[in-house]
Amino acid sequence: MTDTQENNSNGALLAVGLRQPPANVEAEQALLGALLTNNRAYDRVSDFLAGEHFSSRVNGRIYEALARRIEGGQLADPVTMRAELEHSGILDSVGGMAYMGQLLTSMVGIINAGDYGRAIHDAWLRRQLIDIGENVVNNAFGVSSGLSGQDQIEAGEEALFKLATEKGKDGDFVPFNKALAGAIEVAAQAFQSAGHVTGLTSGLRDMDKKTGGLHPSDLLILAGRPAMGKTALATKMAFSAARSLLRAAEEKGERPKGSVAIFSLEMSAEQLATRILSEQAEVSGERIRRGDIGQKEFDRFVRVSHELASLPLVIDDTPAISLSAMRTRCRRLKRTQGLSLVVVDYLQLMRPSVGSRPESRVLEISMITQGLKAIAKELEVPVLALSQLSRQVESREDKRPMLSDLRESGSIEQDADAVMFVYRDEYYLQQRMPKETAFDSMDKYSAAMDDWQRKMGLVHNKAELILEKQRHGPTGTINLFFEGEYTRFADLDTIHEP
Incomplete structure (x- = not known):
């Protein structure tokens, strides 16, 4: 950087530092005057304006005192407010009760109260942006040590996202009547839905019946041993949810308002896309990789893509x-495209937040599951996270998984709203195919082979989704159809109506 450029840069920073933060004291005084004259003006600003939004601390405290009386069903005017304001000393720094007369002369009509309230709130938002910008600049200059450039970007994005979505307010109590209204709305949505599904569809009829779909703020764990089909089942759910979002938008003639994000830590994006294409085009993924497909299959593959x-x-x-x-990428996606579902494949391959140094692997997994649950609640989306199972499953005669089989099971089981296991008996039975050399006669071998084939026929193309924990509903086993050639899961129909 040249001396001239450096001087210009320093001059620009100095000019920024000398500027006065955005404020609209006149609007604050006018709104307070309107509230003192007509308490109904409060209804036009109460849903978005708080005392902290006023640039003048005195004005903010007066607003809070007025709000307390109005929300308590009491009259708030200069006469009723006099005792509280004098006793609290709120007006000492602005000339005492004479300031109330100044507010009354600045009043606006009740019709304009909403516009003045929004002007006050907008000035507060600008001040918050300036604070965030100053923090970004200070961190970039190295004021806060130990933060890399990427960490600073993520911290800045997090602050901006919080300001954009939460308007900077901390969490607070939710009145029970408001919670009841939300519960009734969910129940009405389920009642009006053809499949009684309140959340996103999983694409699996029997699972949706048992769970009501994939619900916002829920952390769902899908676990299984290798080769059970965890990724295929999760991909099925993600694809079905994305398709339902697209169809809902097309019915209204608009673009989808949400999206499905898959974080694939094990497979590449191309491998995952090939798996989805294989399932939908009914072309074996193995044959696709080898190029062992005909022209018709290739044309179908391209058309489906x-x-x-x-x-x-x-x-x-x-x-x-x-x-x-x-978390940063999910926030960005929600802000730009909308976000309806997050799928993580799989959580043992993740790392905890930057800067944290857990003492053990169990603590590390605990931090990750707690973080995933926090993402689900903050962004109000379901998070479906895949998990590996420990090898102790293999040592049992009945290899159906249990909660204790989860690796670092304590934290996963505790943080999850639902825990599901995918299990295929066919996989294990296939490994126990009789070998001729193990029998001393052909009769015994033939009998063993017949018995094995009979058992294989009973479990062929069948899978089990074991819902071991569900915080908001029943548990149980859901039988599924599994087609290994296309690594495809579907509903299992055992009873056919005429």
Whole structure:
């Protein structure tokens, strides 16, 4: 940087530092005057304006005192407010009760109260932006040590997202009548839905019946041993949710308002896309990789790919992604495209937030599951996280998983709203195929082979989704159809209506 450039840069920073933060004291006084004259003006600003939004601390405290009386069903005017204001000393710094007369002369009509309230709130938002900008600049200059450039970007994005979505307010109590209204709305949505599904559809009829779909703010764990089909089942759910979002938008003639994000830590984006294409085009993924397909199959493959291109589905295949980076990308996606579902494949491959140094692997997994639950609640989306199972499953005669089989099971089981296991008896039975050399006669071998084939026929193309924990509903086993050639899960129909 040249001396001239450096001087210009320093001059610009100095000019910024000398500017007065945005404020609209006149609007604050006018609004307070309107509230003192007509308490009904409060209804026009109460849903978005708080005392902290006023640039003048005195004006903010007067607003809070007025709000307390009005919300308590009491009259708030200069006469009724006099005792509280004099006793609290709120007006001492502005000339005492004479300031109330100044407010009354500045009053606006009740019709304009909402506009003045929004002007006050807008000035507060600008002040918050300036504070965030100053923090970004100070951190970039190295005032806060130990933060890399990427960490600073994530911290800045987090502050901006919080300001944009929460308007900077901290969490507070929710009145029970408001919570009841939300519960009734959910129940009405389920009642009016053809499949009685309140959340996003999983694409599996029997699972939706048992769970009501994938619900916002829920952390769902899908676990299983290798080769059970965890990724295939999660991909099925993600694809079905994205397709339902697209269809709902097309019915209204608009673009999808939400999207499905898959964080694939094990497979690349291309591998995951190939798996979805294989399932939908009914072309074996193995044959696709070998190029062992005919022209008709290839044409079908291309046609289906064009149909799927408009799905609101995005894939992030960053290996060993950190929890903080995942949170930042989800926030950005929600802000730009909308976000309806997050799928993580799988949580043992994740890293905790940048800067944290857990003492053990159990504590590390605990931090990750707590972080995933926090993302689900903050962004109000379901988070479906895949998990590996410990090898102790293999040592049992009945290899159906249990909660204790989860790796670092304590934290996962505790933080999850639902825990599901995918299990295929066919996989284990296939490994126990009789060998001729193990029998001393052909009769015994033939009998063993017949028995094995009979058992294989009973479990062929069948899978179990074991819902071991569900915080908001029943548990149990859901039988599914599994087609290994296309790694495809579907509903299992055992009874056919005429």
